[in-house]
Amino acid sequence: MAMEDELSNSITIMMDDSREKTDDLNQFWWSEPWYPVMHRVQDVFRRQNKESEDVYSPITVSIGPLHRGKKHLLATEAVKVSYMHLLFERTRASQETQRNCAADMSIREDDIRKCFREVQLDDNVSLAEIMLIDGCFLIELLYRNYVKEPDPILWNPFKCYAVHRDLLLLENQIPFFVLEELFCLTVECIPKYKHKGSIPTLTECILSFFEGMMGPENAKRECKGMMDSENAKAECKYERPPHHILHLLHMHYSPYVNEDNWNAWGPRNNEVAEFKFSATQLDIVGVNLKEVVNSQNRFDLKFSVGPRFWLLQRSQLEIPPFYIDESTEPFLRNLIAFEQCSPCLPNIFTSHASLMCILIHTKDDVELLEEAGIIRNSLGSREAVLHIFKDMRKNAVPRNFFYNQLWTELKEFCTPSRTFYTMFSYHHPRN
Template sequence: MENEASMGDELLNSIRIKIIRNSEKTDALEQFGWSEPRYPVMHRVPDVFRRQNEGVYEDVYNPITISLGPIHNGKKYLQATESIKVSYMHLLFDRTPSFRQTQEDCVTAMTVMEHDIRKCFREVELDDSVRLAEIILIDCCFLIELLYRNYRKEQDPILWNPFNCYAVHRDLLLLENQIPFFVLEKLFHLTVERIPEKMHQLSVPTLIECVRSFFGGMMGPDNGKTEYWYSRSPHHILHLLYFCFLPRISEEEWEKWEHSIKNKVAEFKFSAKQLDIVGVKLKQSVNSKHRFDLKFSISRRFCLWKRGQLEIPPFYIDESTEPFLRNLIAFEQCSPHLPNIITSYTSLMCILVNTNDDVELLEEAGIINNTLGSTKAVLHIFKDMRKNAVPRNFVYNQTWTEVKEFCTPSRVRSGKLMHIYFGKIWVRVSLVSGIVLFLLTFLQTFYSMFPYHHNPNQ
C-alpha cells in the first residue's frame, strides 16, 4: 500500500510539472480553430507535405541560400550568408544619424519583445533567450536593408546575379523562413524611419511599400499595383502577400468565409480539353474582380445548341511559381482561420490540367501565361501538386456545380461523337488539301523549268 501511495504521489508531481511546462502550448490549443490566434504563428511545414514531395521537390520548403529565423539557423550549407547578414545590419545602422544609438535602441527593443517572439515560434524548441534575440535582430536588419536597397534601386551585391536574385526571392517566401511582422515593423521604425529625409529619394517609404516593391513581379505584373487592404496586421511577409492576392471584400464577407461550411471538391474530373469537347469554352476573364474570380455562363447558338463559357483570370507561371504556391498552400492548411482560396484555385487548375493538350488549350485562351518555355513543365507542376491541393473548403463549389450540371451525360456523349466525327472529316480535308497543294506546287515548278513558252502572237 505504501509503495502504491508513493508511486501515486510521484506520478501526480510529474503530471503537475508537465502541465506547468506545457501551459503555453495548452493556451495555443484553446485558441486553435476558426479565430485568428493572439500571436502570429511561424509554422513548420507539416510532415505529411514533405512525405508527399519526397525527392526533388522536398527542397521546395527549405531555403537554399538564406535562412531567416531559428528554424533553419545553423545549417552548414547556409553558413556562407551569415557574415553577409551581419554586414547588412552594419550598413543599415550606418544609414542613421547615430550608429551607436540605433544599435542600442534595437537591442533594447529585442529584449522587450523576446517573450512575444518566443510565443510566435511555439513549434520550435528555444532555450537560449539571448541567442534567439540575436538571430531575430540580425535577420530582421538584414531583411530591412535588403528591402530598402531594392526600393531605392541601389546596387546590391546579392541581387546583381540573376540566380542569386531568384534564390533570395524564393527563400524569403518560404513558410519556415518567416519573421514576425511586428518585429520587422518595430526595427523598421528604429532604423529606416530615422534616416534623414534628404537621404530618401522622395519620401520615407513604409515597410509594406518596400515589400510590395521587392515582390512586385510575383504571379503576374498586376501584383505590383495591388495594395494591402486587410485591416489586421499580417503575421509575416508571406501572409502580407497572401492578402495582396485575395479579393477586396468587407469584414462581414470575410467572417462568412472564415466560418463557411466545408465544401468538398465536387466529383467532377473534366479537364480543359474535355470541357471544350462537351461545349464549355474556356476564356480569359477580362473584367474579373480579382485574380481568383471564376464565372460560368450559358448561351444559345442557332436557337438549339447551348454553349457554356467558363471565364478564368490569367495565371502567370515562372520558376518561382511552384515553391510560392506550395508554401501558400501549406500556410493555408496550417491556418484554420483562413479560407482555402489558393488551395481551391490550385485544386481547380490541377483538375483542368491533365495532358499537354490541356496546357496548350489554356495557353491559347490566355489563361496560362507560361514563361518556362515548355508545356511539359507546366503539366509537371500541376500533376505533382495534386497531392497537396486538397482544400478544407472548396470556394468554387457553386460555380463548379453549375459546370457539372451543364455537362449532362447526353451532352458528354454527343460532344464526344461530334469531336470524333468532325475530327475525322477535318483530318481527311486537311490530307486532301495538302495533296492538292503539293501537286499544284510541283506542276508550277515543272512548268518553270522550260525556258521557251509558246506565244500565239509570234
C-alpha cells in the first residue's frame, strides 16, 4: 500500500509540474500569438523520410543553438567569428560597435530565450553569445552579397549552395529582431563613403541573397507582404513582423492575403485526399493543362470550362510554372514544416505542394506537365522530380486547403462517366 501511495504522490507532483508549465506556455502564446517562435521540425516528418537526405539539418553551418557544437559543423565556427570581426571593422569605431552589440544581446537575452521556449534549451546555453556571433556572421555575409564584394563563400558554387541551403532550414533560424538590432548597430553605422550606393535595408539584403528561389520569373517580384504604411498593414491580416529569415521568405513569396480571400479558404476537411485525378488522368477526361504566361503569382491557378458539344466538353486548368532544381526540395520541405508548426500561418505552400503531389504519380505525369510548360526541370531526370513529390506526399497535408473553390469546380467537372475512361487509362498508360 505504501508503494502505491508513493507512486500516486509522484504522479501527482509530475502532473502539477506539467500543468504549471503548460498553463504558463499557453498564457504566453495566446497573449502574444505573433511573438517570434523558433521551432524544431516534428519527429514525424523525419521518420517519414528516412530514405531521403535529411533536409532539415545543416550540412555546413549552424545558426542558433539547435545544431551548434555538432562535429561536422565545427569548422565554420572560426569563419563566423572572422566575419563578425570584419563587420565590426566596417564601422567608424569597431571596439565601440563590438561593445554596443554585446550589450544589446545581453540585455535582450531573456526576450531571445522566450523565442526558444518550445525547443527547451538548457539554461546554461549562452544565447547572447550565440546571437552575437551568428547574427553578425549573417549580416556580414548578406551585406557582402548585396554590395558584390569578393567572398570565399559566395564565389565558390559548392559552398554557396550549401550555405544557402542551411540558412533556409527551420531549425537553423534566429529571431528576426536580433538581426534587425545588430544590423542597426553595424551596417547603418558604416560611413557613407564606404557604401557602394545607398545604404540597404536588412530586408533588401536578405531578398537579394535569396533572389530567384522560386525561379527567374519570380526573382524581381515586389514583395506584397512587405508593406511599410500603416494603412497597408491594416488591410492585410497576414502582415506581421517576420519571426526569422525563413518566415520573411514565406511572406515574400506568398500571395497577398486580405479579408476577402482569407475567408475563402477551404474548410478543415479531407476533400484534398478524396480527389485522385493525376495530370494524365485529368488530360484524358477532358481537362487541358496549360501554363499561366507572365504570372506574378505562382499560386494563381485558374480553372475554366468550355462550351459543350453534344456529350463532349473540354475544360482548362492553368498553372504557373514550377521551377525545380537542387534547392527546391529542402526549401519547400522546410516551408511546409514551418506552416505545420504555426497554427496562425496560412497553409499556402502546403496546399500548393499537396496539389502537385496529386497531379504527379508517374513519370508520364511529369512528362505531361513538362510539355505543358508547368514544370521547369533542372534536375536532369523525371525520376528525380517524381521522387521529390512521392516523398513530399507524406507531409503535404494542409489544415485548410488554399484551392478549395477551384478543387470543388474541378471535382464537379470530373463526373463518374468521365471516371470510367480515367480508370481504363490507368491500366493502359502512355508509352
